[in-house]
Amino acid sequence: MSEPTAPGAAASGATIELENLTKRYPGSPEPAVDSVSMEIKAGETVIFVGPSGCGKSTTLKMINRLIEPTGGRIRINGEDVTDIDPVKLRRKVGYAIQSSGLFPHMTVAQNIALVPKMIGWGKARIRSRVEEMLDLVGLDPGEFHDRYPRQLSGGQQQRVGVARALAADPPVLLMDEPFGAVDPITRDHLQDELIRLQSELHKTIVFVTHDFDEAIKLGDRIAVLRERSHIAQFDTPEAILTNPADDFVSGFVGAGAALKRLNLTRVRDVEIADVPTVTVDDPLQDIFDKLRGGTTNELLLLDKRGRPYKWLRRGDLMRARGSLARAGTLVHDTVTRDATLRDALEAVLTDNAGRVAVTGRRGEYTGVVDMETLLNSVHEMLEADRLDAIEHQHDLEEQRAQLTHQEQEGAGPGPGGPGGAARA
Template sequence: MSDRLLESAPDEEAAGSRTGLGIRLTDVSKTYPGGSAPAVDGFTMDIPAGELVVFVGPSGCGKTTTMKMINRIIEPTSGSITIGDEDVLTLDPVRLRRRVGYVIQQIGLFPHMTIAQNVGVVPQLLGWSAARTAERVDELLRTVALDPGVFAHRYPRQLSGGQQQRVGVARALAADPPVMLMDEPFGATDPITRERLQDEFLELQRRLRKTIVFVTHDFAEAVRLGDRIAVLGDRSRIVQYDTPRRVLAAPADDYVASFIGSTAALTGLGLVRVADAELGPASEAPDTAGVHPDTDLRTALDLLVSSCGERIAVRDGGRVVGSLGLAAIAAALAAHTSSNGGA
């Protein structure tokens, strides 16, 4: 066996960041000692390399248990799990966890360590040199928009919640893992910080293309972040596993429809770009900052409402290219729903 997953990451200058590896779970179950029924029962799923797959479902359905079996924080009772071409259950669990990035809601930073020391923990455990570790720490702090000169020597208590969460993501990326597991990582932040962190994380993922399993109870977050969504029922039963567009447009059954609930329309706005709407004349645009054509309509609607105006400007490279009003947003959403209704 190649043991490719457990190899130390290559020098970034020589090989660049590693993209994701596919994950396959086959008939995976977990029964806790003394349990009368399995917490997870026969879970089977293929997660494509480089995709962000979101597990969403009610509390207690087994989504976090399923995710934790991938890096064996929880040992499965039966079934098989592979990452790339390697059988996870044959690997040393401690070394496995050092090669799979893990981010949790509580962040879990070591309070007695500086930010640089927190981010450098795993590279040090993997035997990286001090110089290489320091270089990687600085690179990652810049990647998550934290100036190393300002933040590297601070302690977690000196950072805001959003800044601490960025450090948590940086630490998970430190050894350049092909796979990341994220358990409600933004759930403890306020709504504004949470949305900003989601945006920053999406931009990071577009560049890195890691394979990510992301657990949330928030369906809107699942739609915003996921390449695919797995809607889970009791004991991690997969009720629907599909792209956000298909889940929104064609719920598999009443359970999925009820889970989506009344948020479907607003959530759907996050999948449509301003450029997809029929823009009004640039001459009707107010003298405001406006939105870019690639902005999603949900963000545009928020700006329109907060501006208390009838239209907002659409700007590309500083040039006004049109204007956007409520009627155009509604029409674009209706067209999107209609075109995806049979998907």
């Protein structure tokens, strides 16, 4: 593996090759992981998904040798890392786990600086990198630099955990159910954040989850694992949804495969509309005038940081009485451009308002997606699925016709059949 990159240069992903990777524990008749072989491309996000106890986390931890393999080989960028110093290896491979794993006695900055400090970076470079990492994961360096983990929400802790894993700019990032301990809304936003980060950084990410919907949303490819990490199918989310290899994989896909495909399309891929906005600092009379004079009977009220705060309608202003405190409907949920259409649809249905606000990396308003746009996308996907099914059926009928034709030709008169002797 290469050494840490110089300041200003970013390390892209590295290939990972697992060759007959095996783990046996003393006293156990069967291996926990049995001869797993796969190749992961540089810059790819690969998801390990499978039932509890199938060995997916064990396989992940053998890549950075938190668990030592019993047999087989691990190659990162072509270099066999099976026999090198495991401590040095782990300093070059980012690792993020459930509940962040932050050291409670260290500040946010000290947690993020941990690996860069271990590998000998200078103080100025570390200080700059900490600020860069906080900004990268959407946390204000001035606000969070000196906080302790206990002063953070669960989602903020996970962001710091990801920042720490990326601080030394490793080409490989291993993630073991990192978002499993947070609430569903925070989980969706953390997934969106990871998608955004990966679009900027192009690391090689290996991610363990038991949630197939999460696998579809995040993965370039998904490895569906059976017991002992035997690979049932290793393919793109689209291929697994439309062509599961067997009943075991179908069980993971579950019902509603067409709707699950909403996890494959991002908000940025559909039309993002705009709505009139006002801010809490605007004079109340200006807000009245904008509502009265506009073509819409609704405004989006933004807070002092430009984040969606309330939806205001003309009728709400009659109750304002010189203040916006009791007027309007609070914005309960938003989505980012990296959110999936499924996230957007759930947010629209939760808010029961027919649209959802789209925000940037710091929560600032950037537009809206409405129910009509989402339904049109669903109809397009269902129509595409219908056409694919027709084409697939047509191909099967052609294959059957060819087989029938070949069988009929093969059943014609041979040397022993009628007239065979004369031809001979």
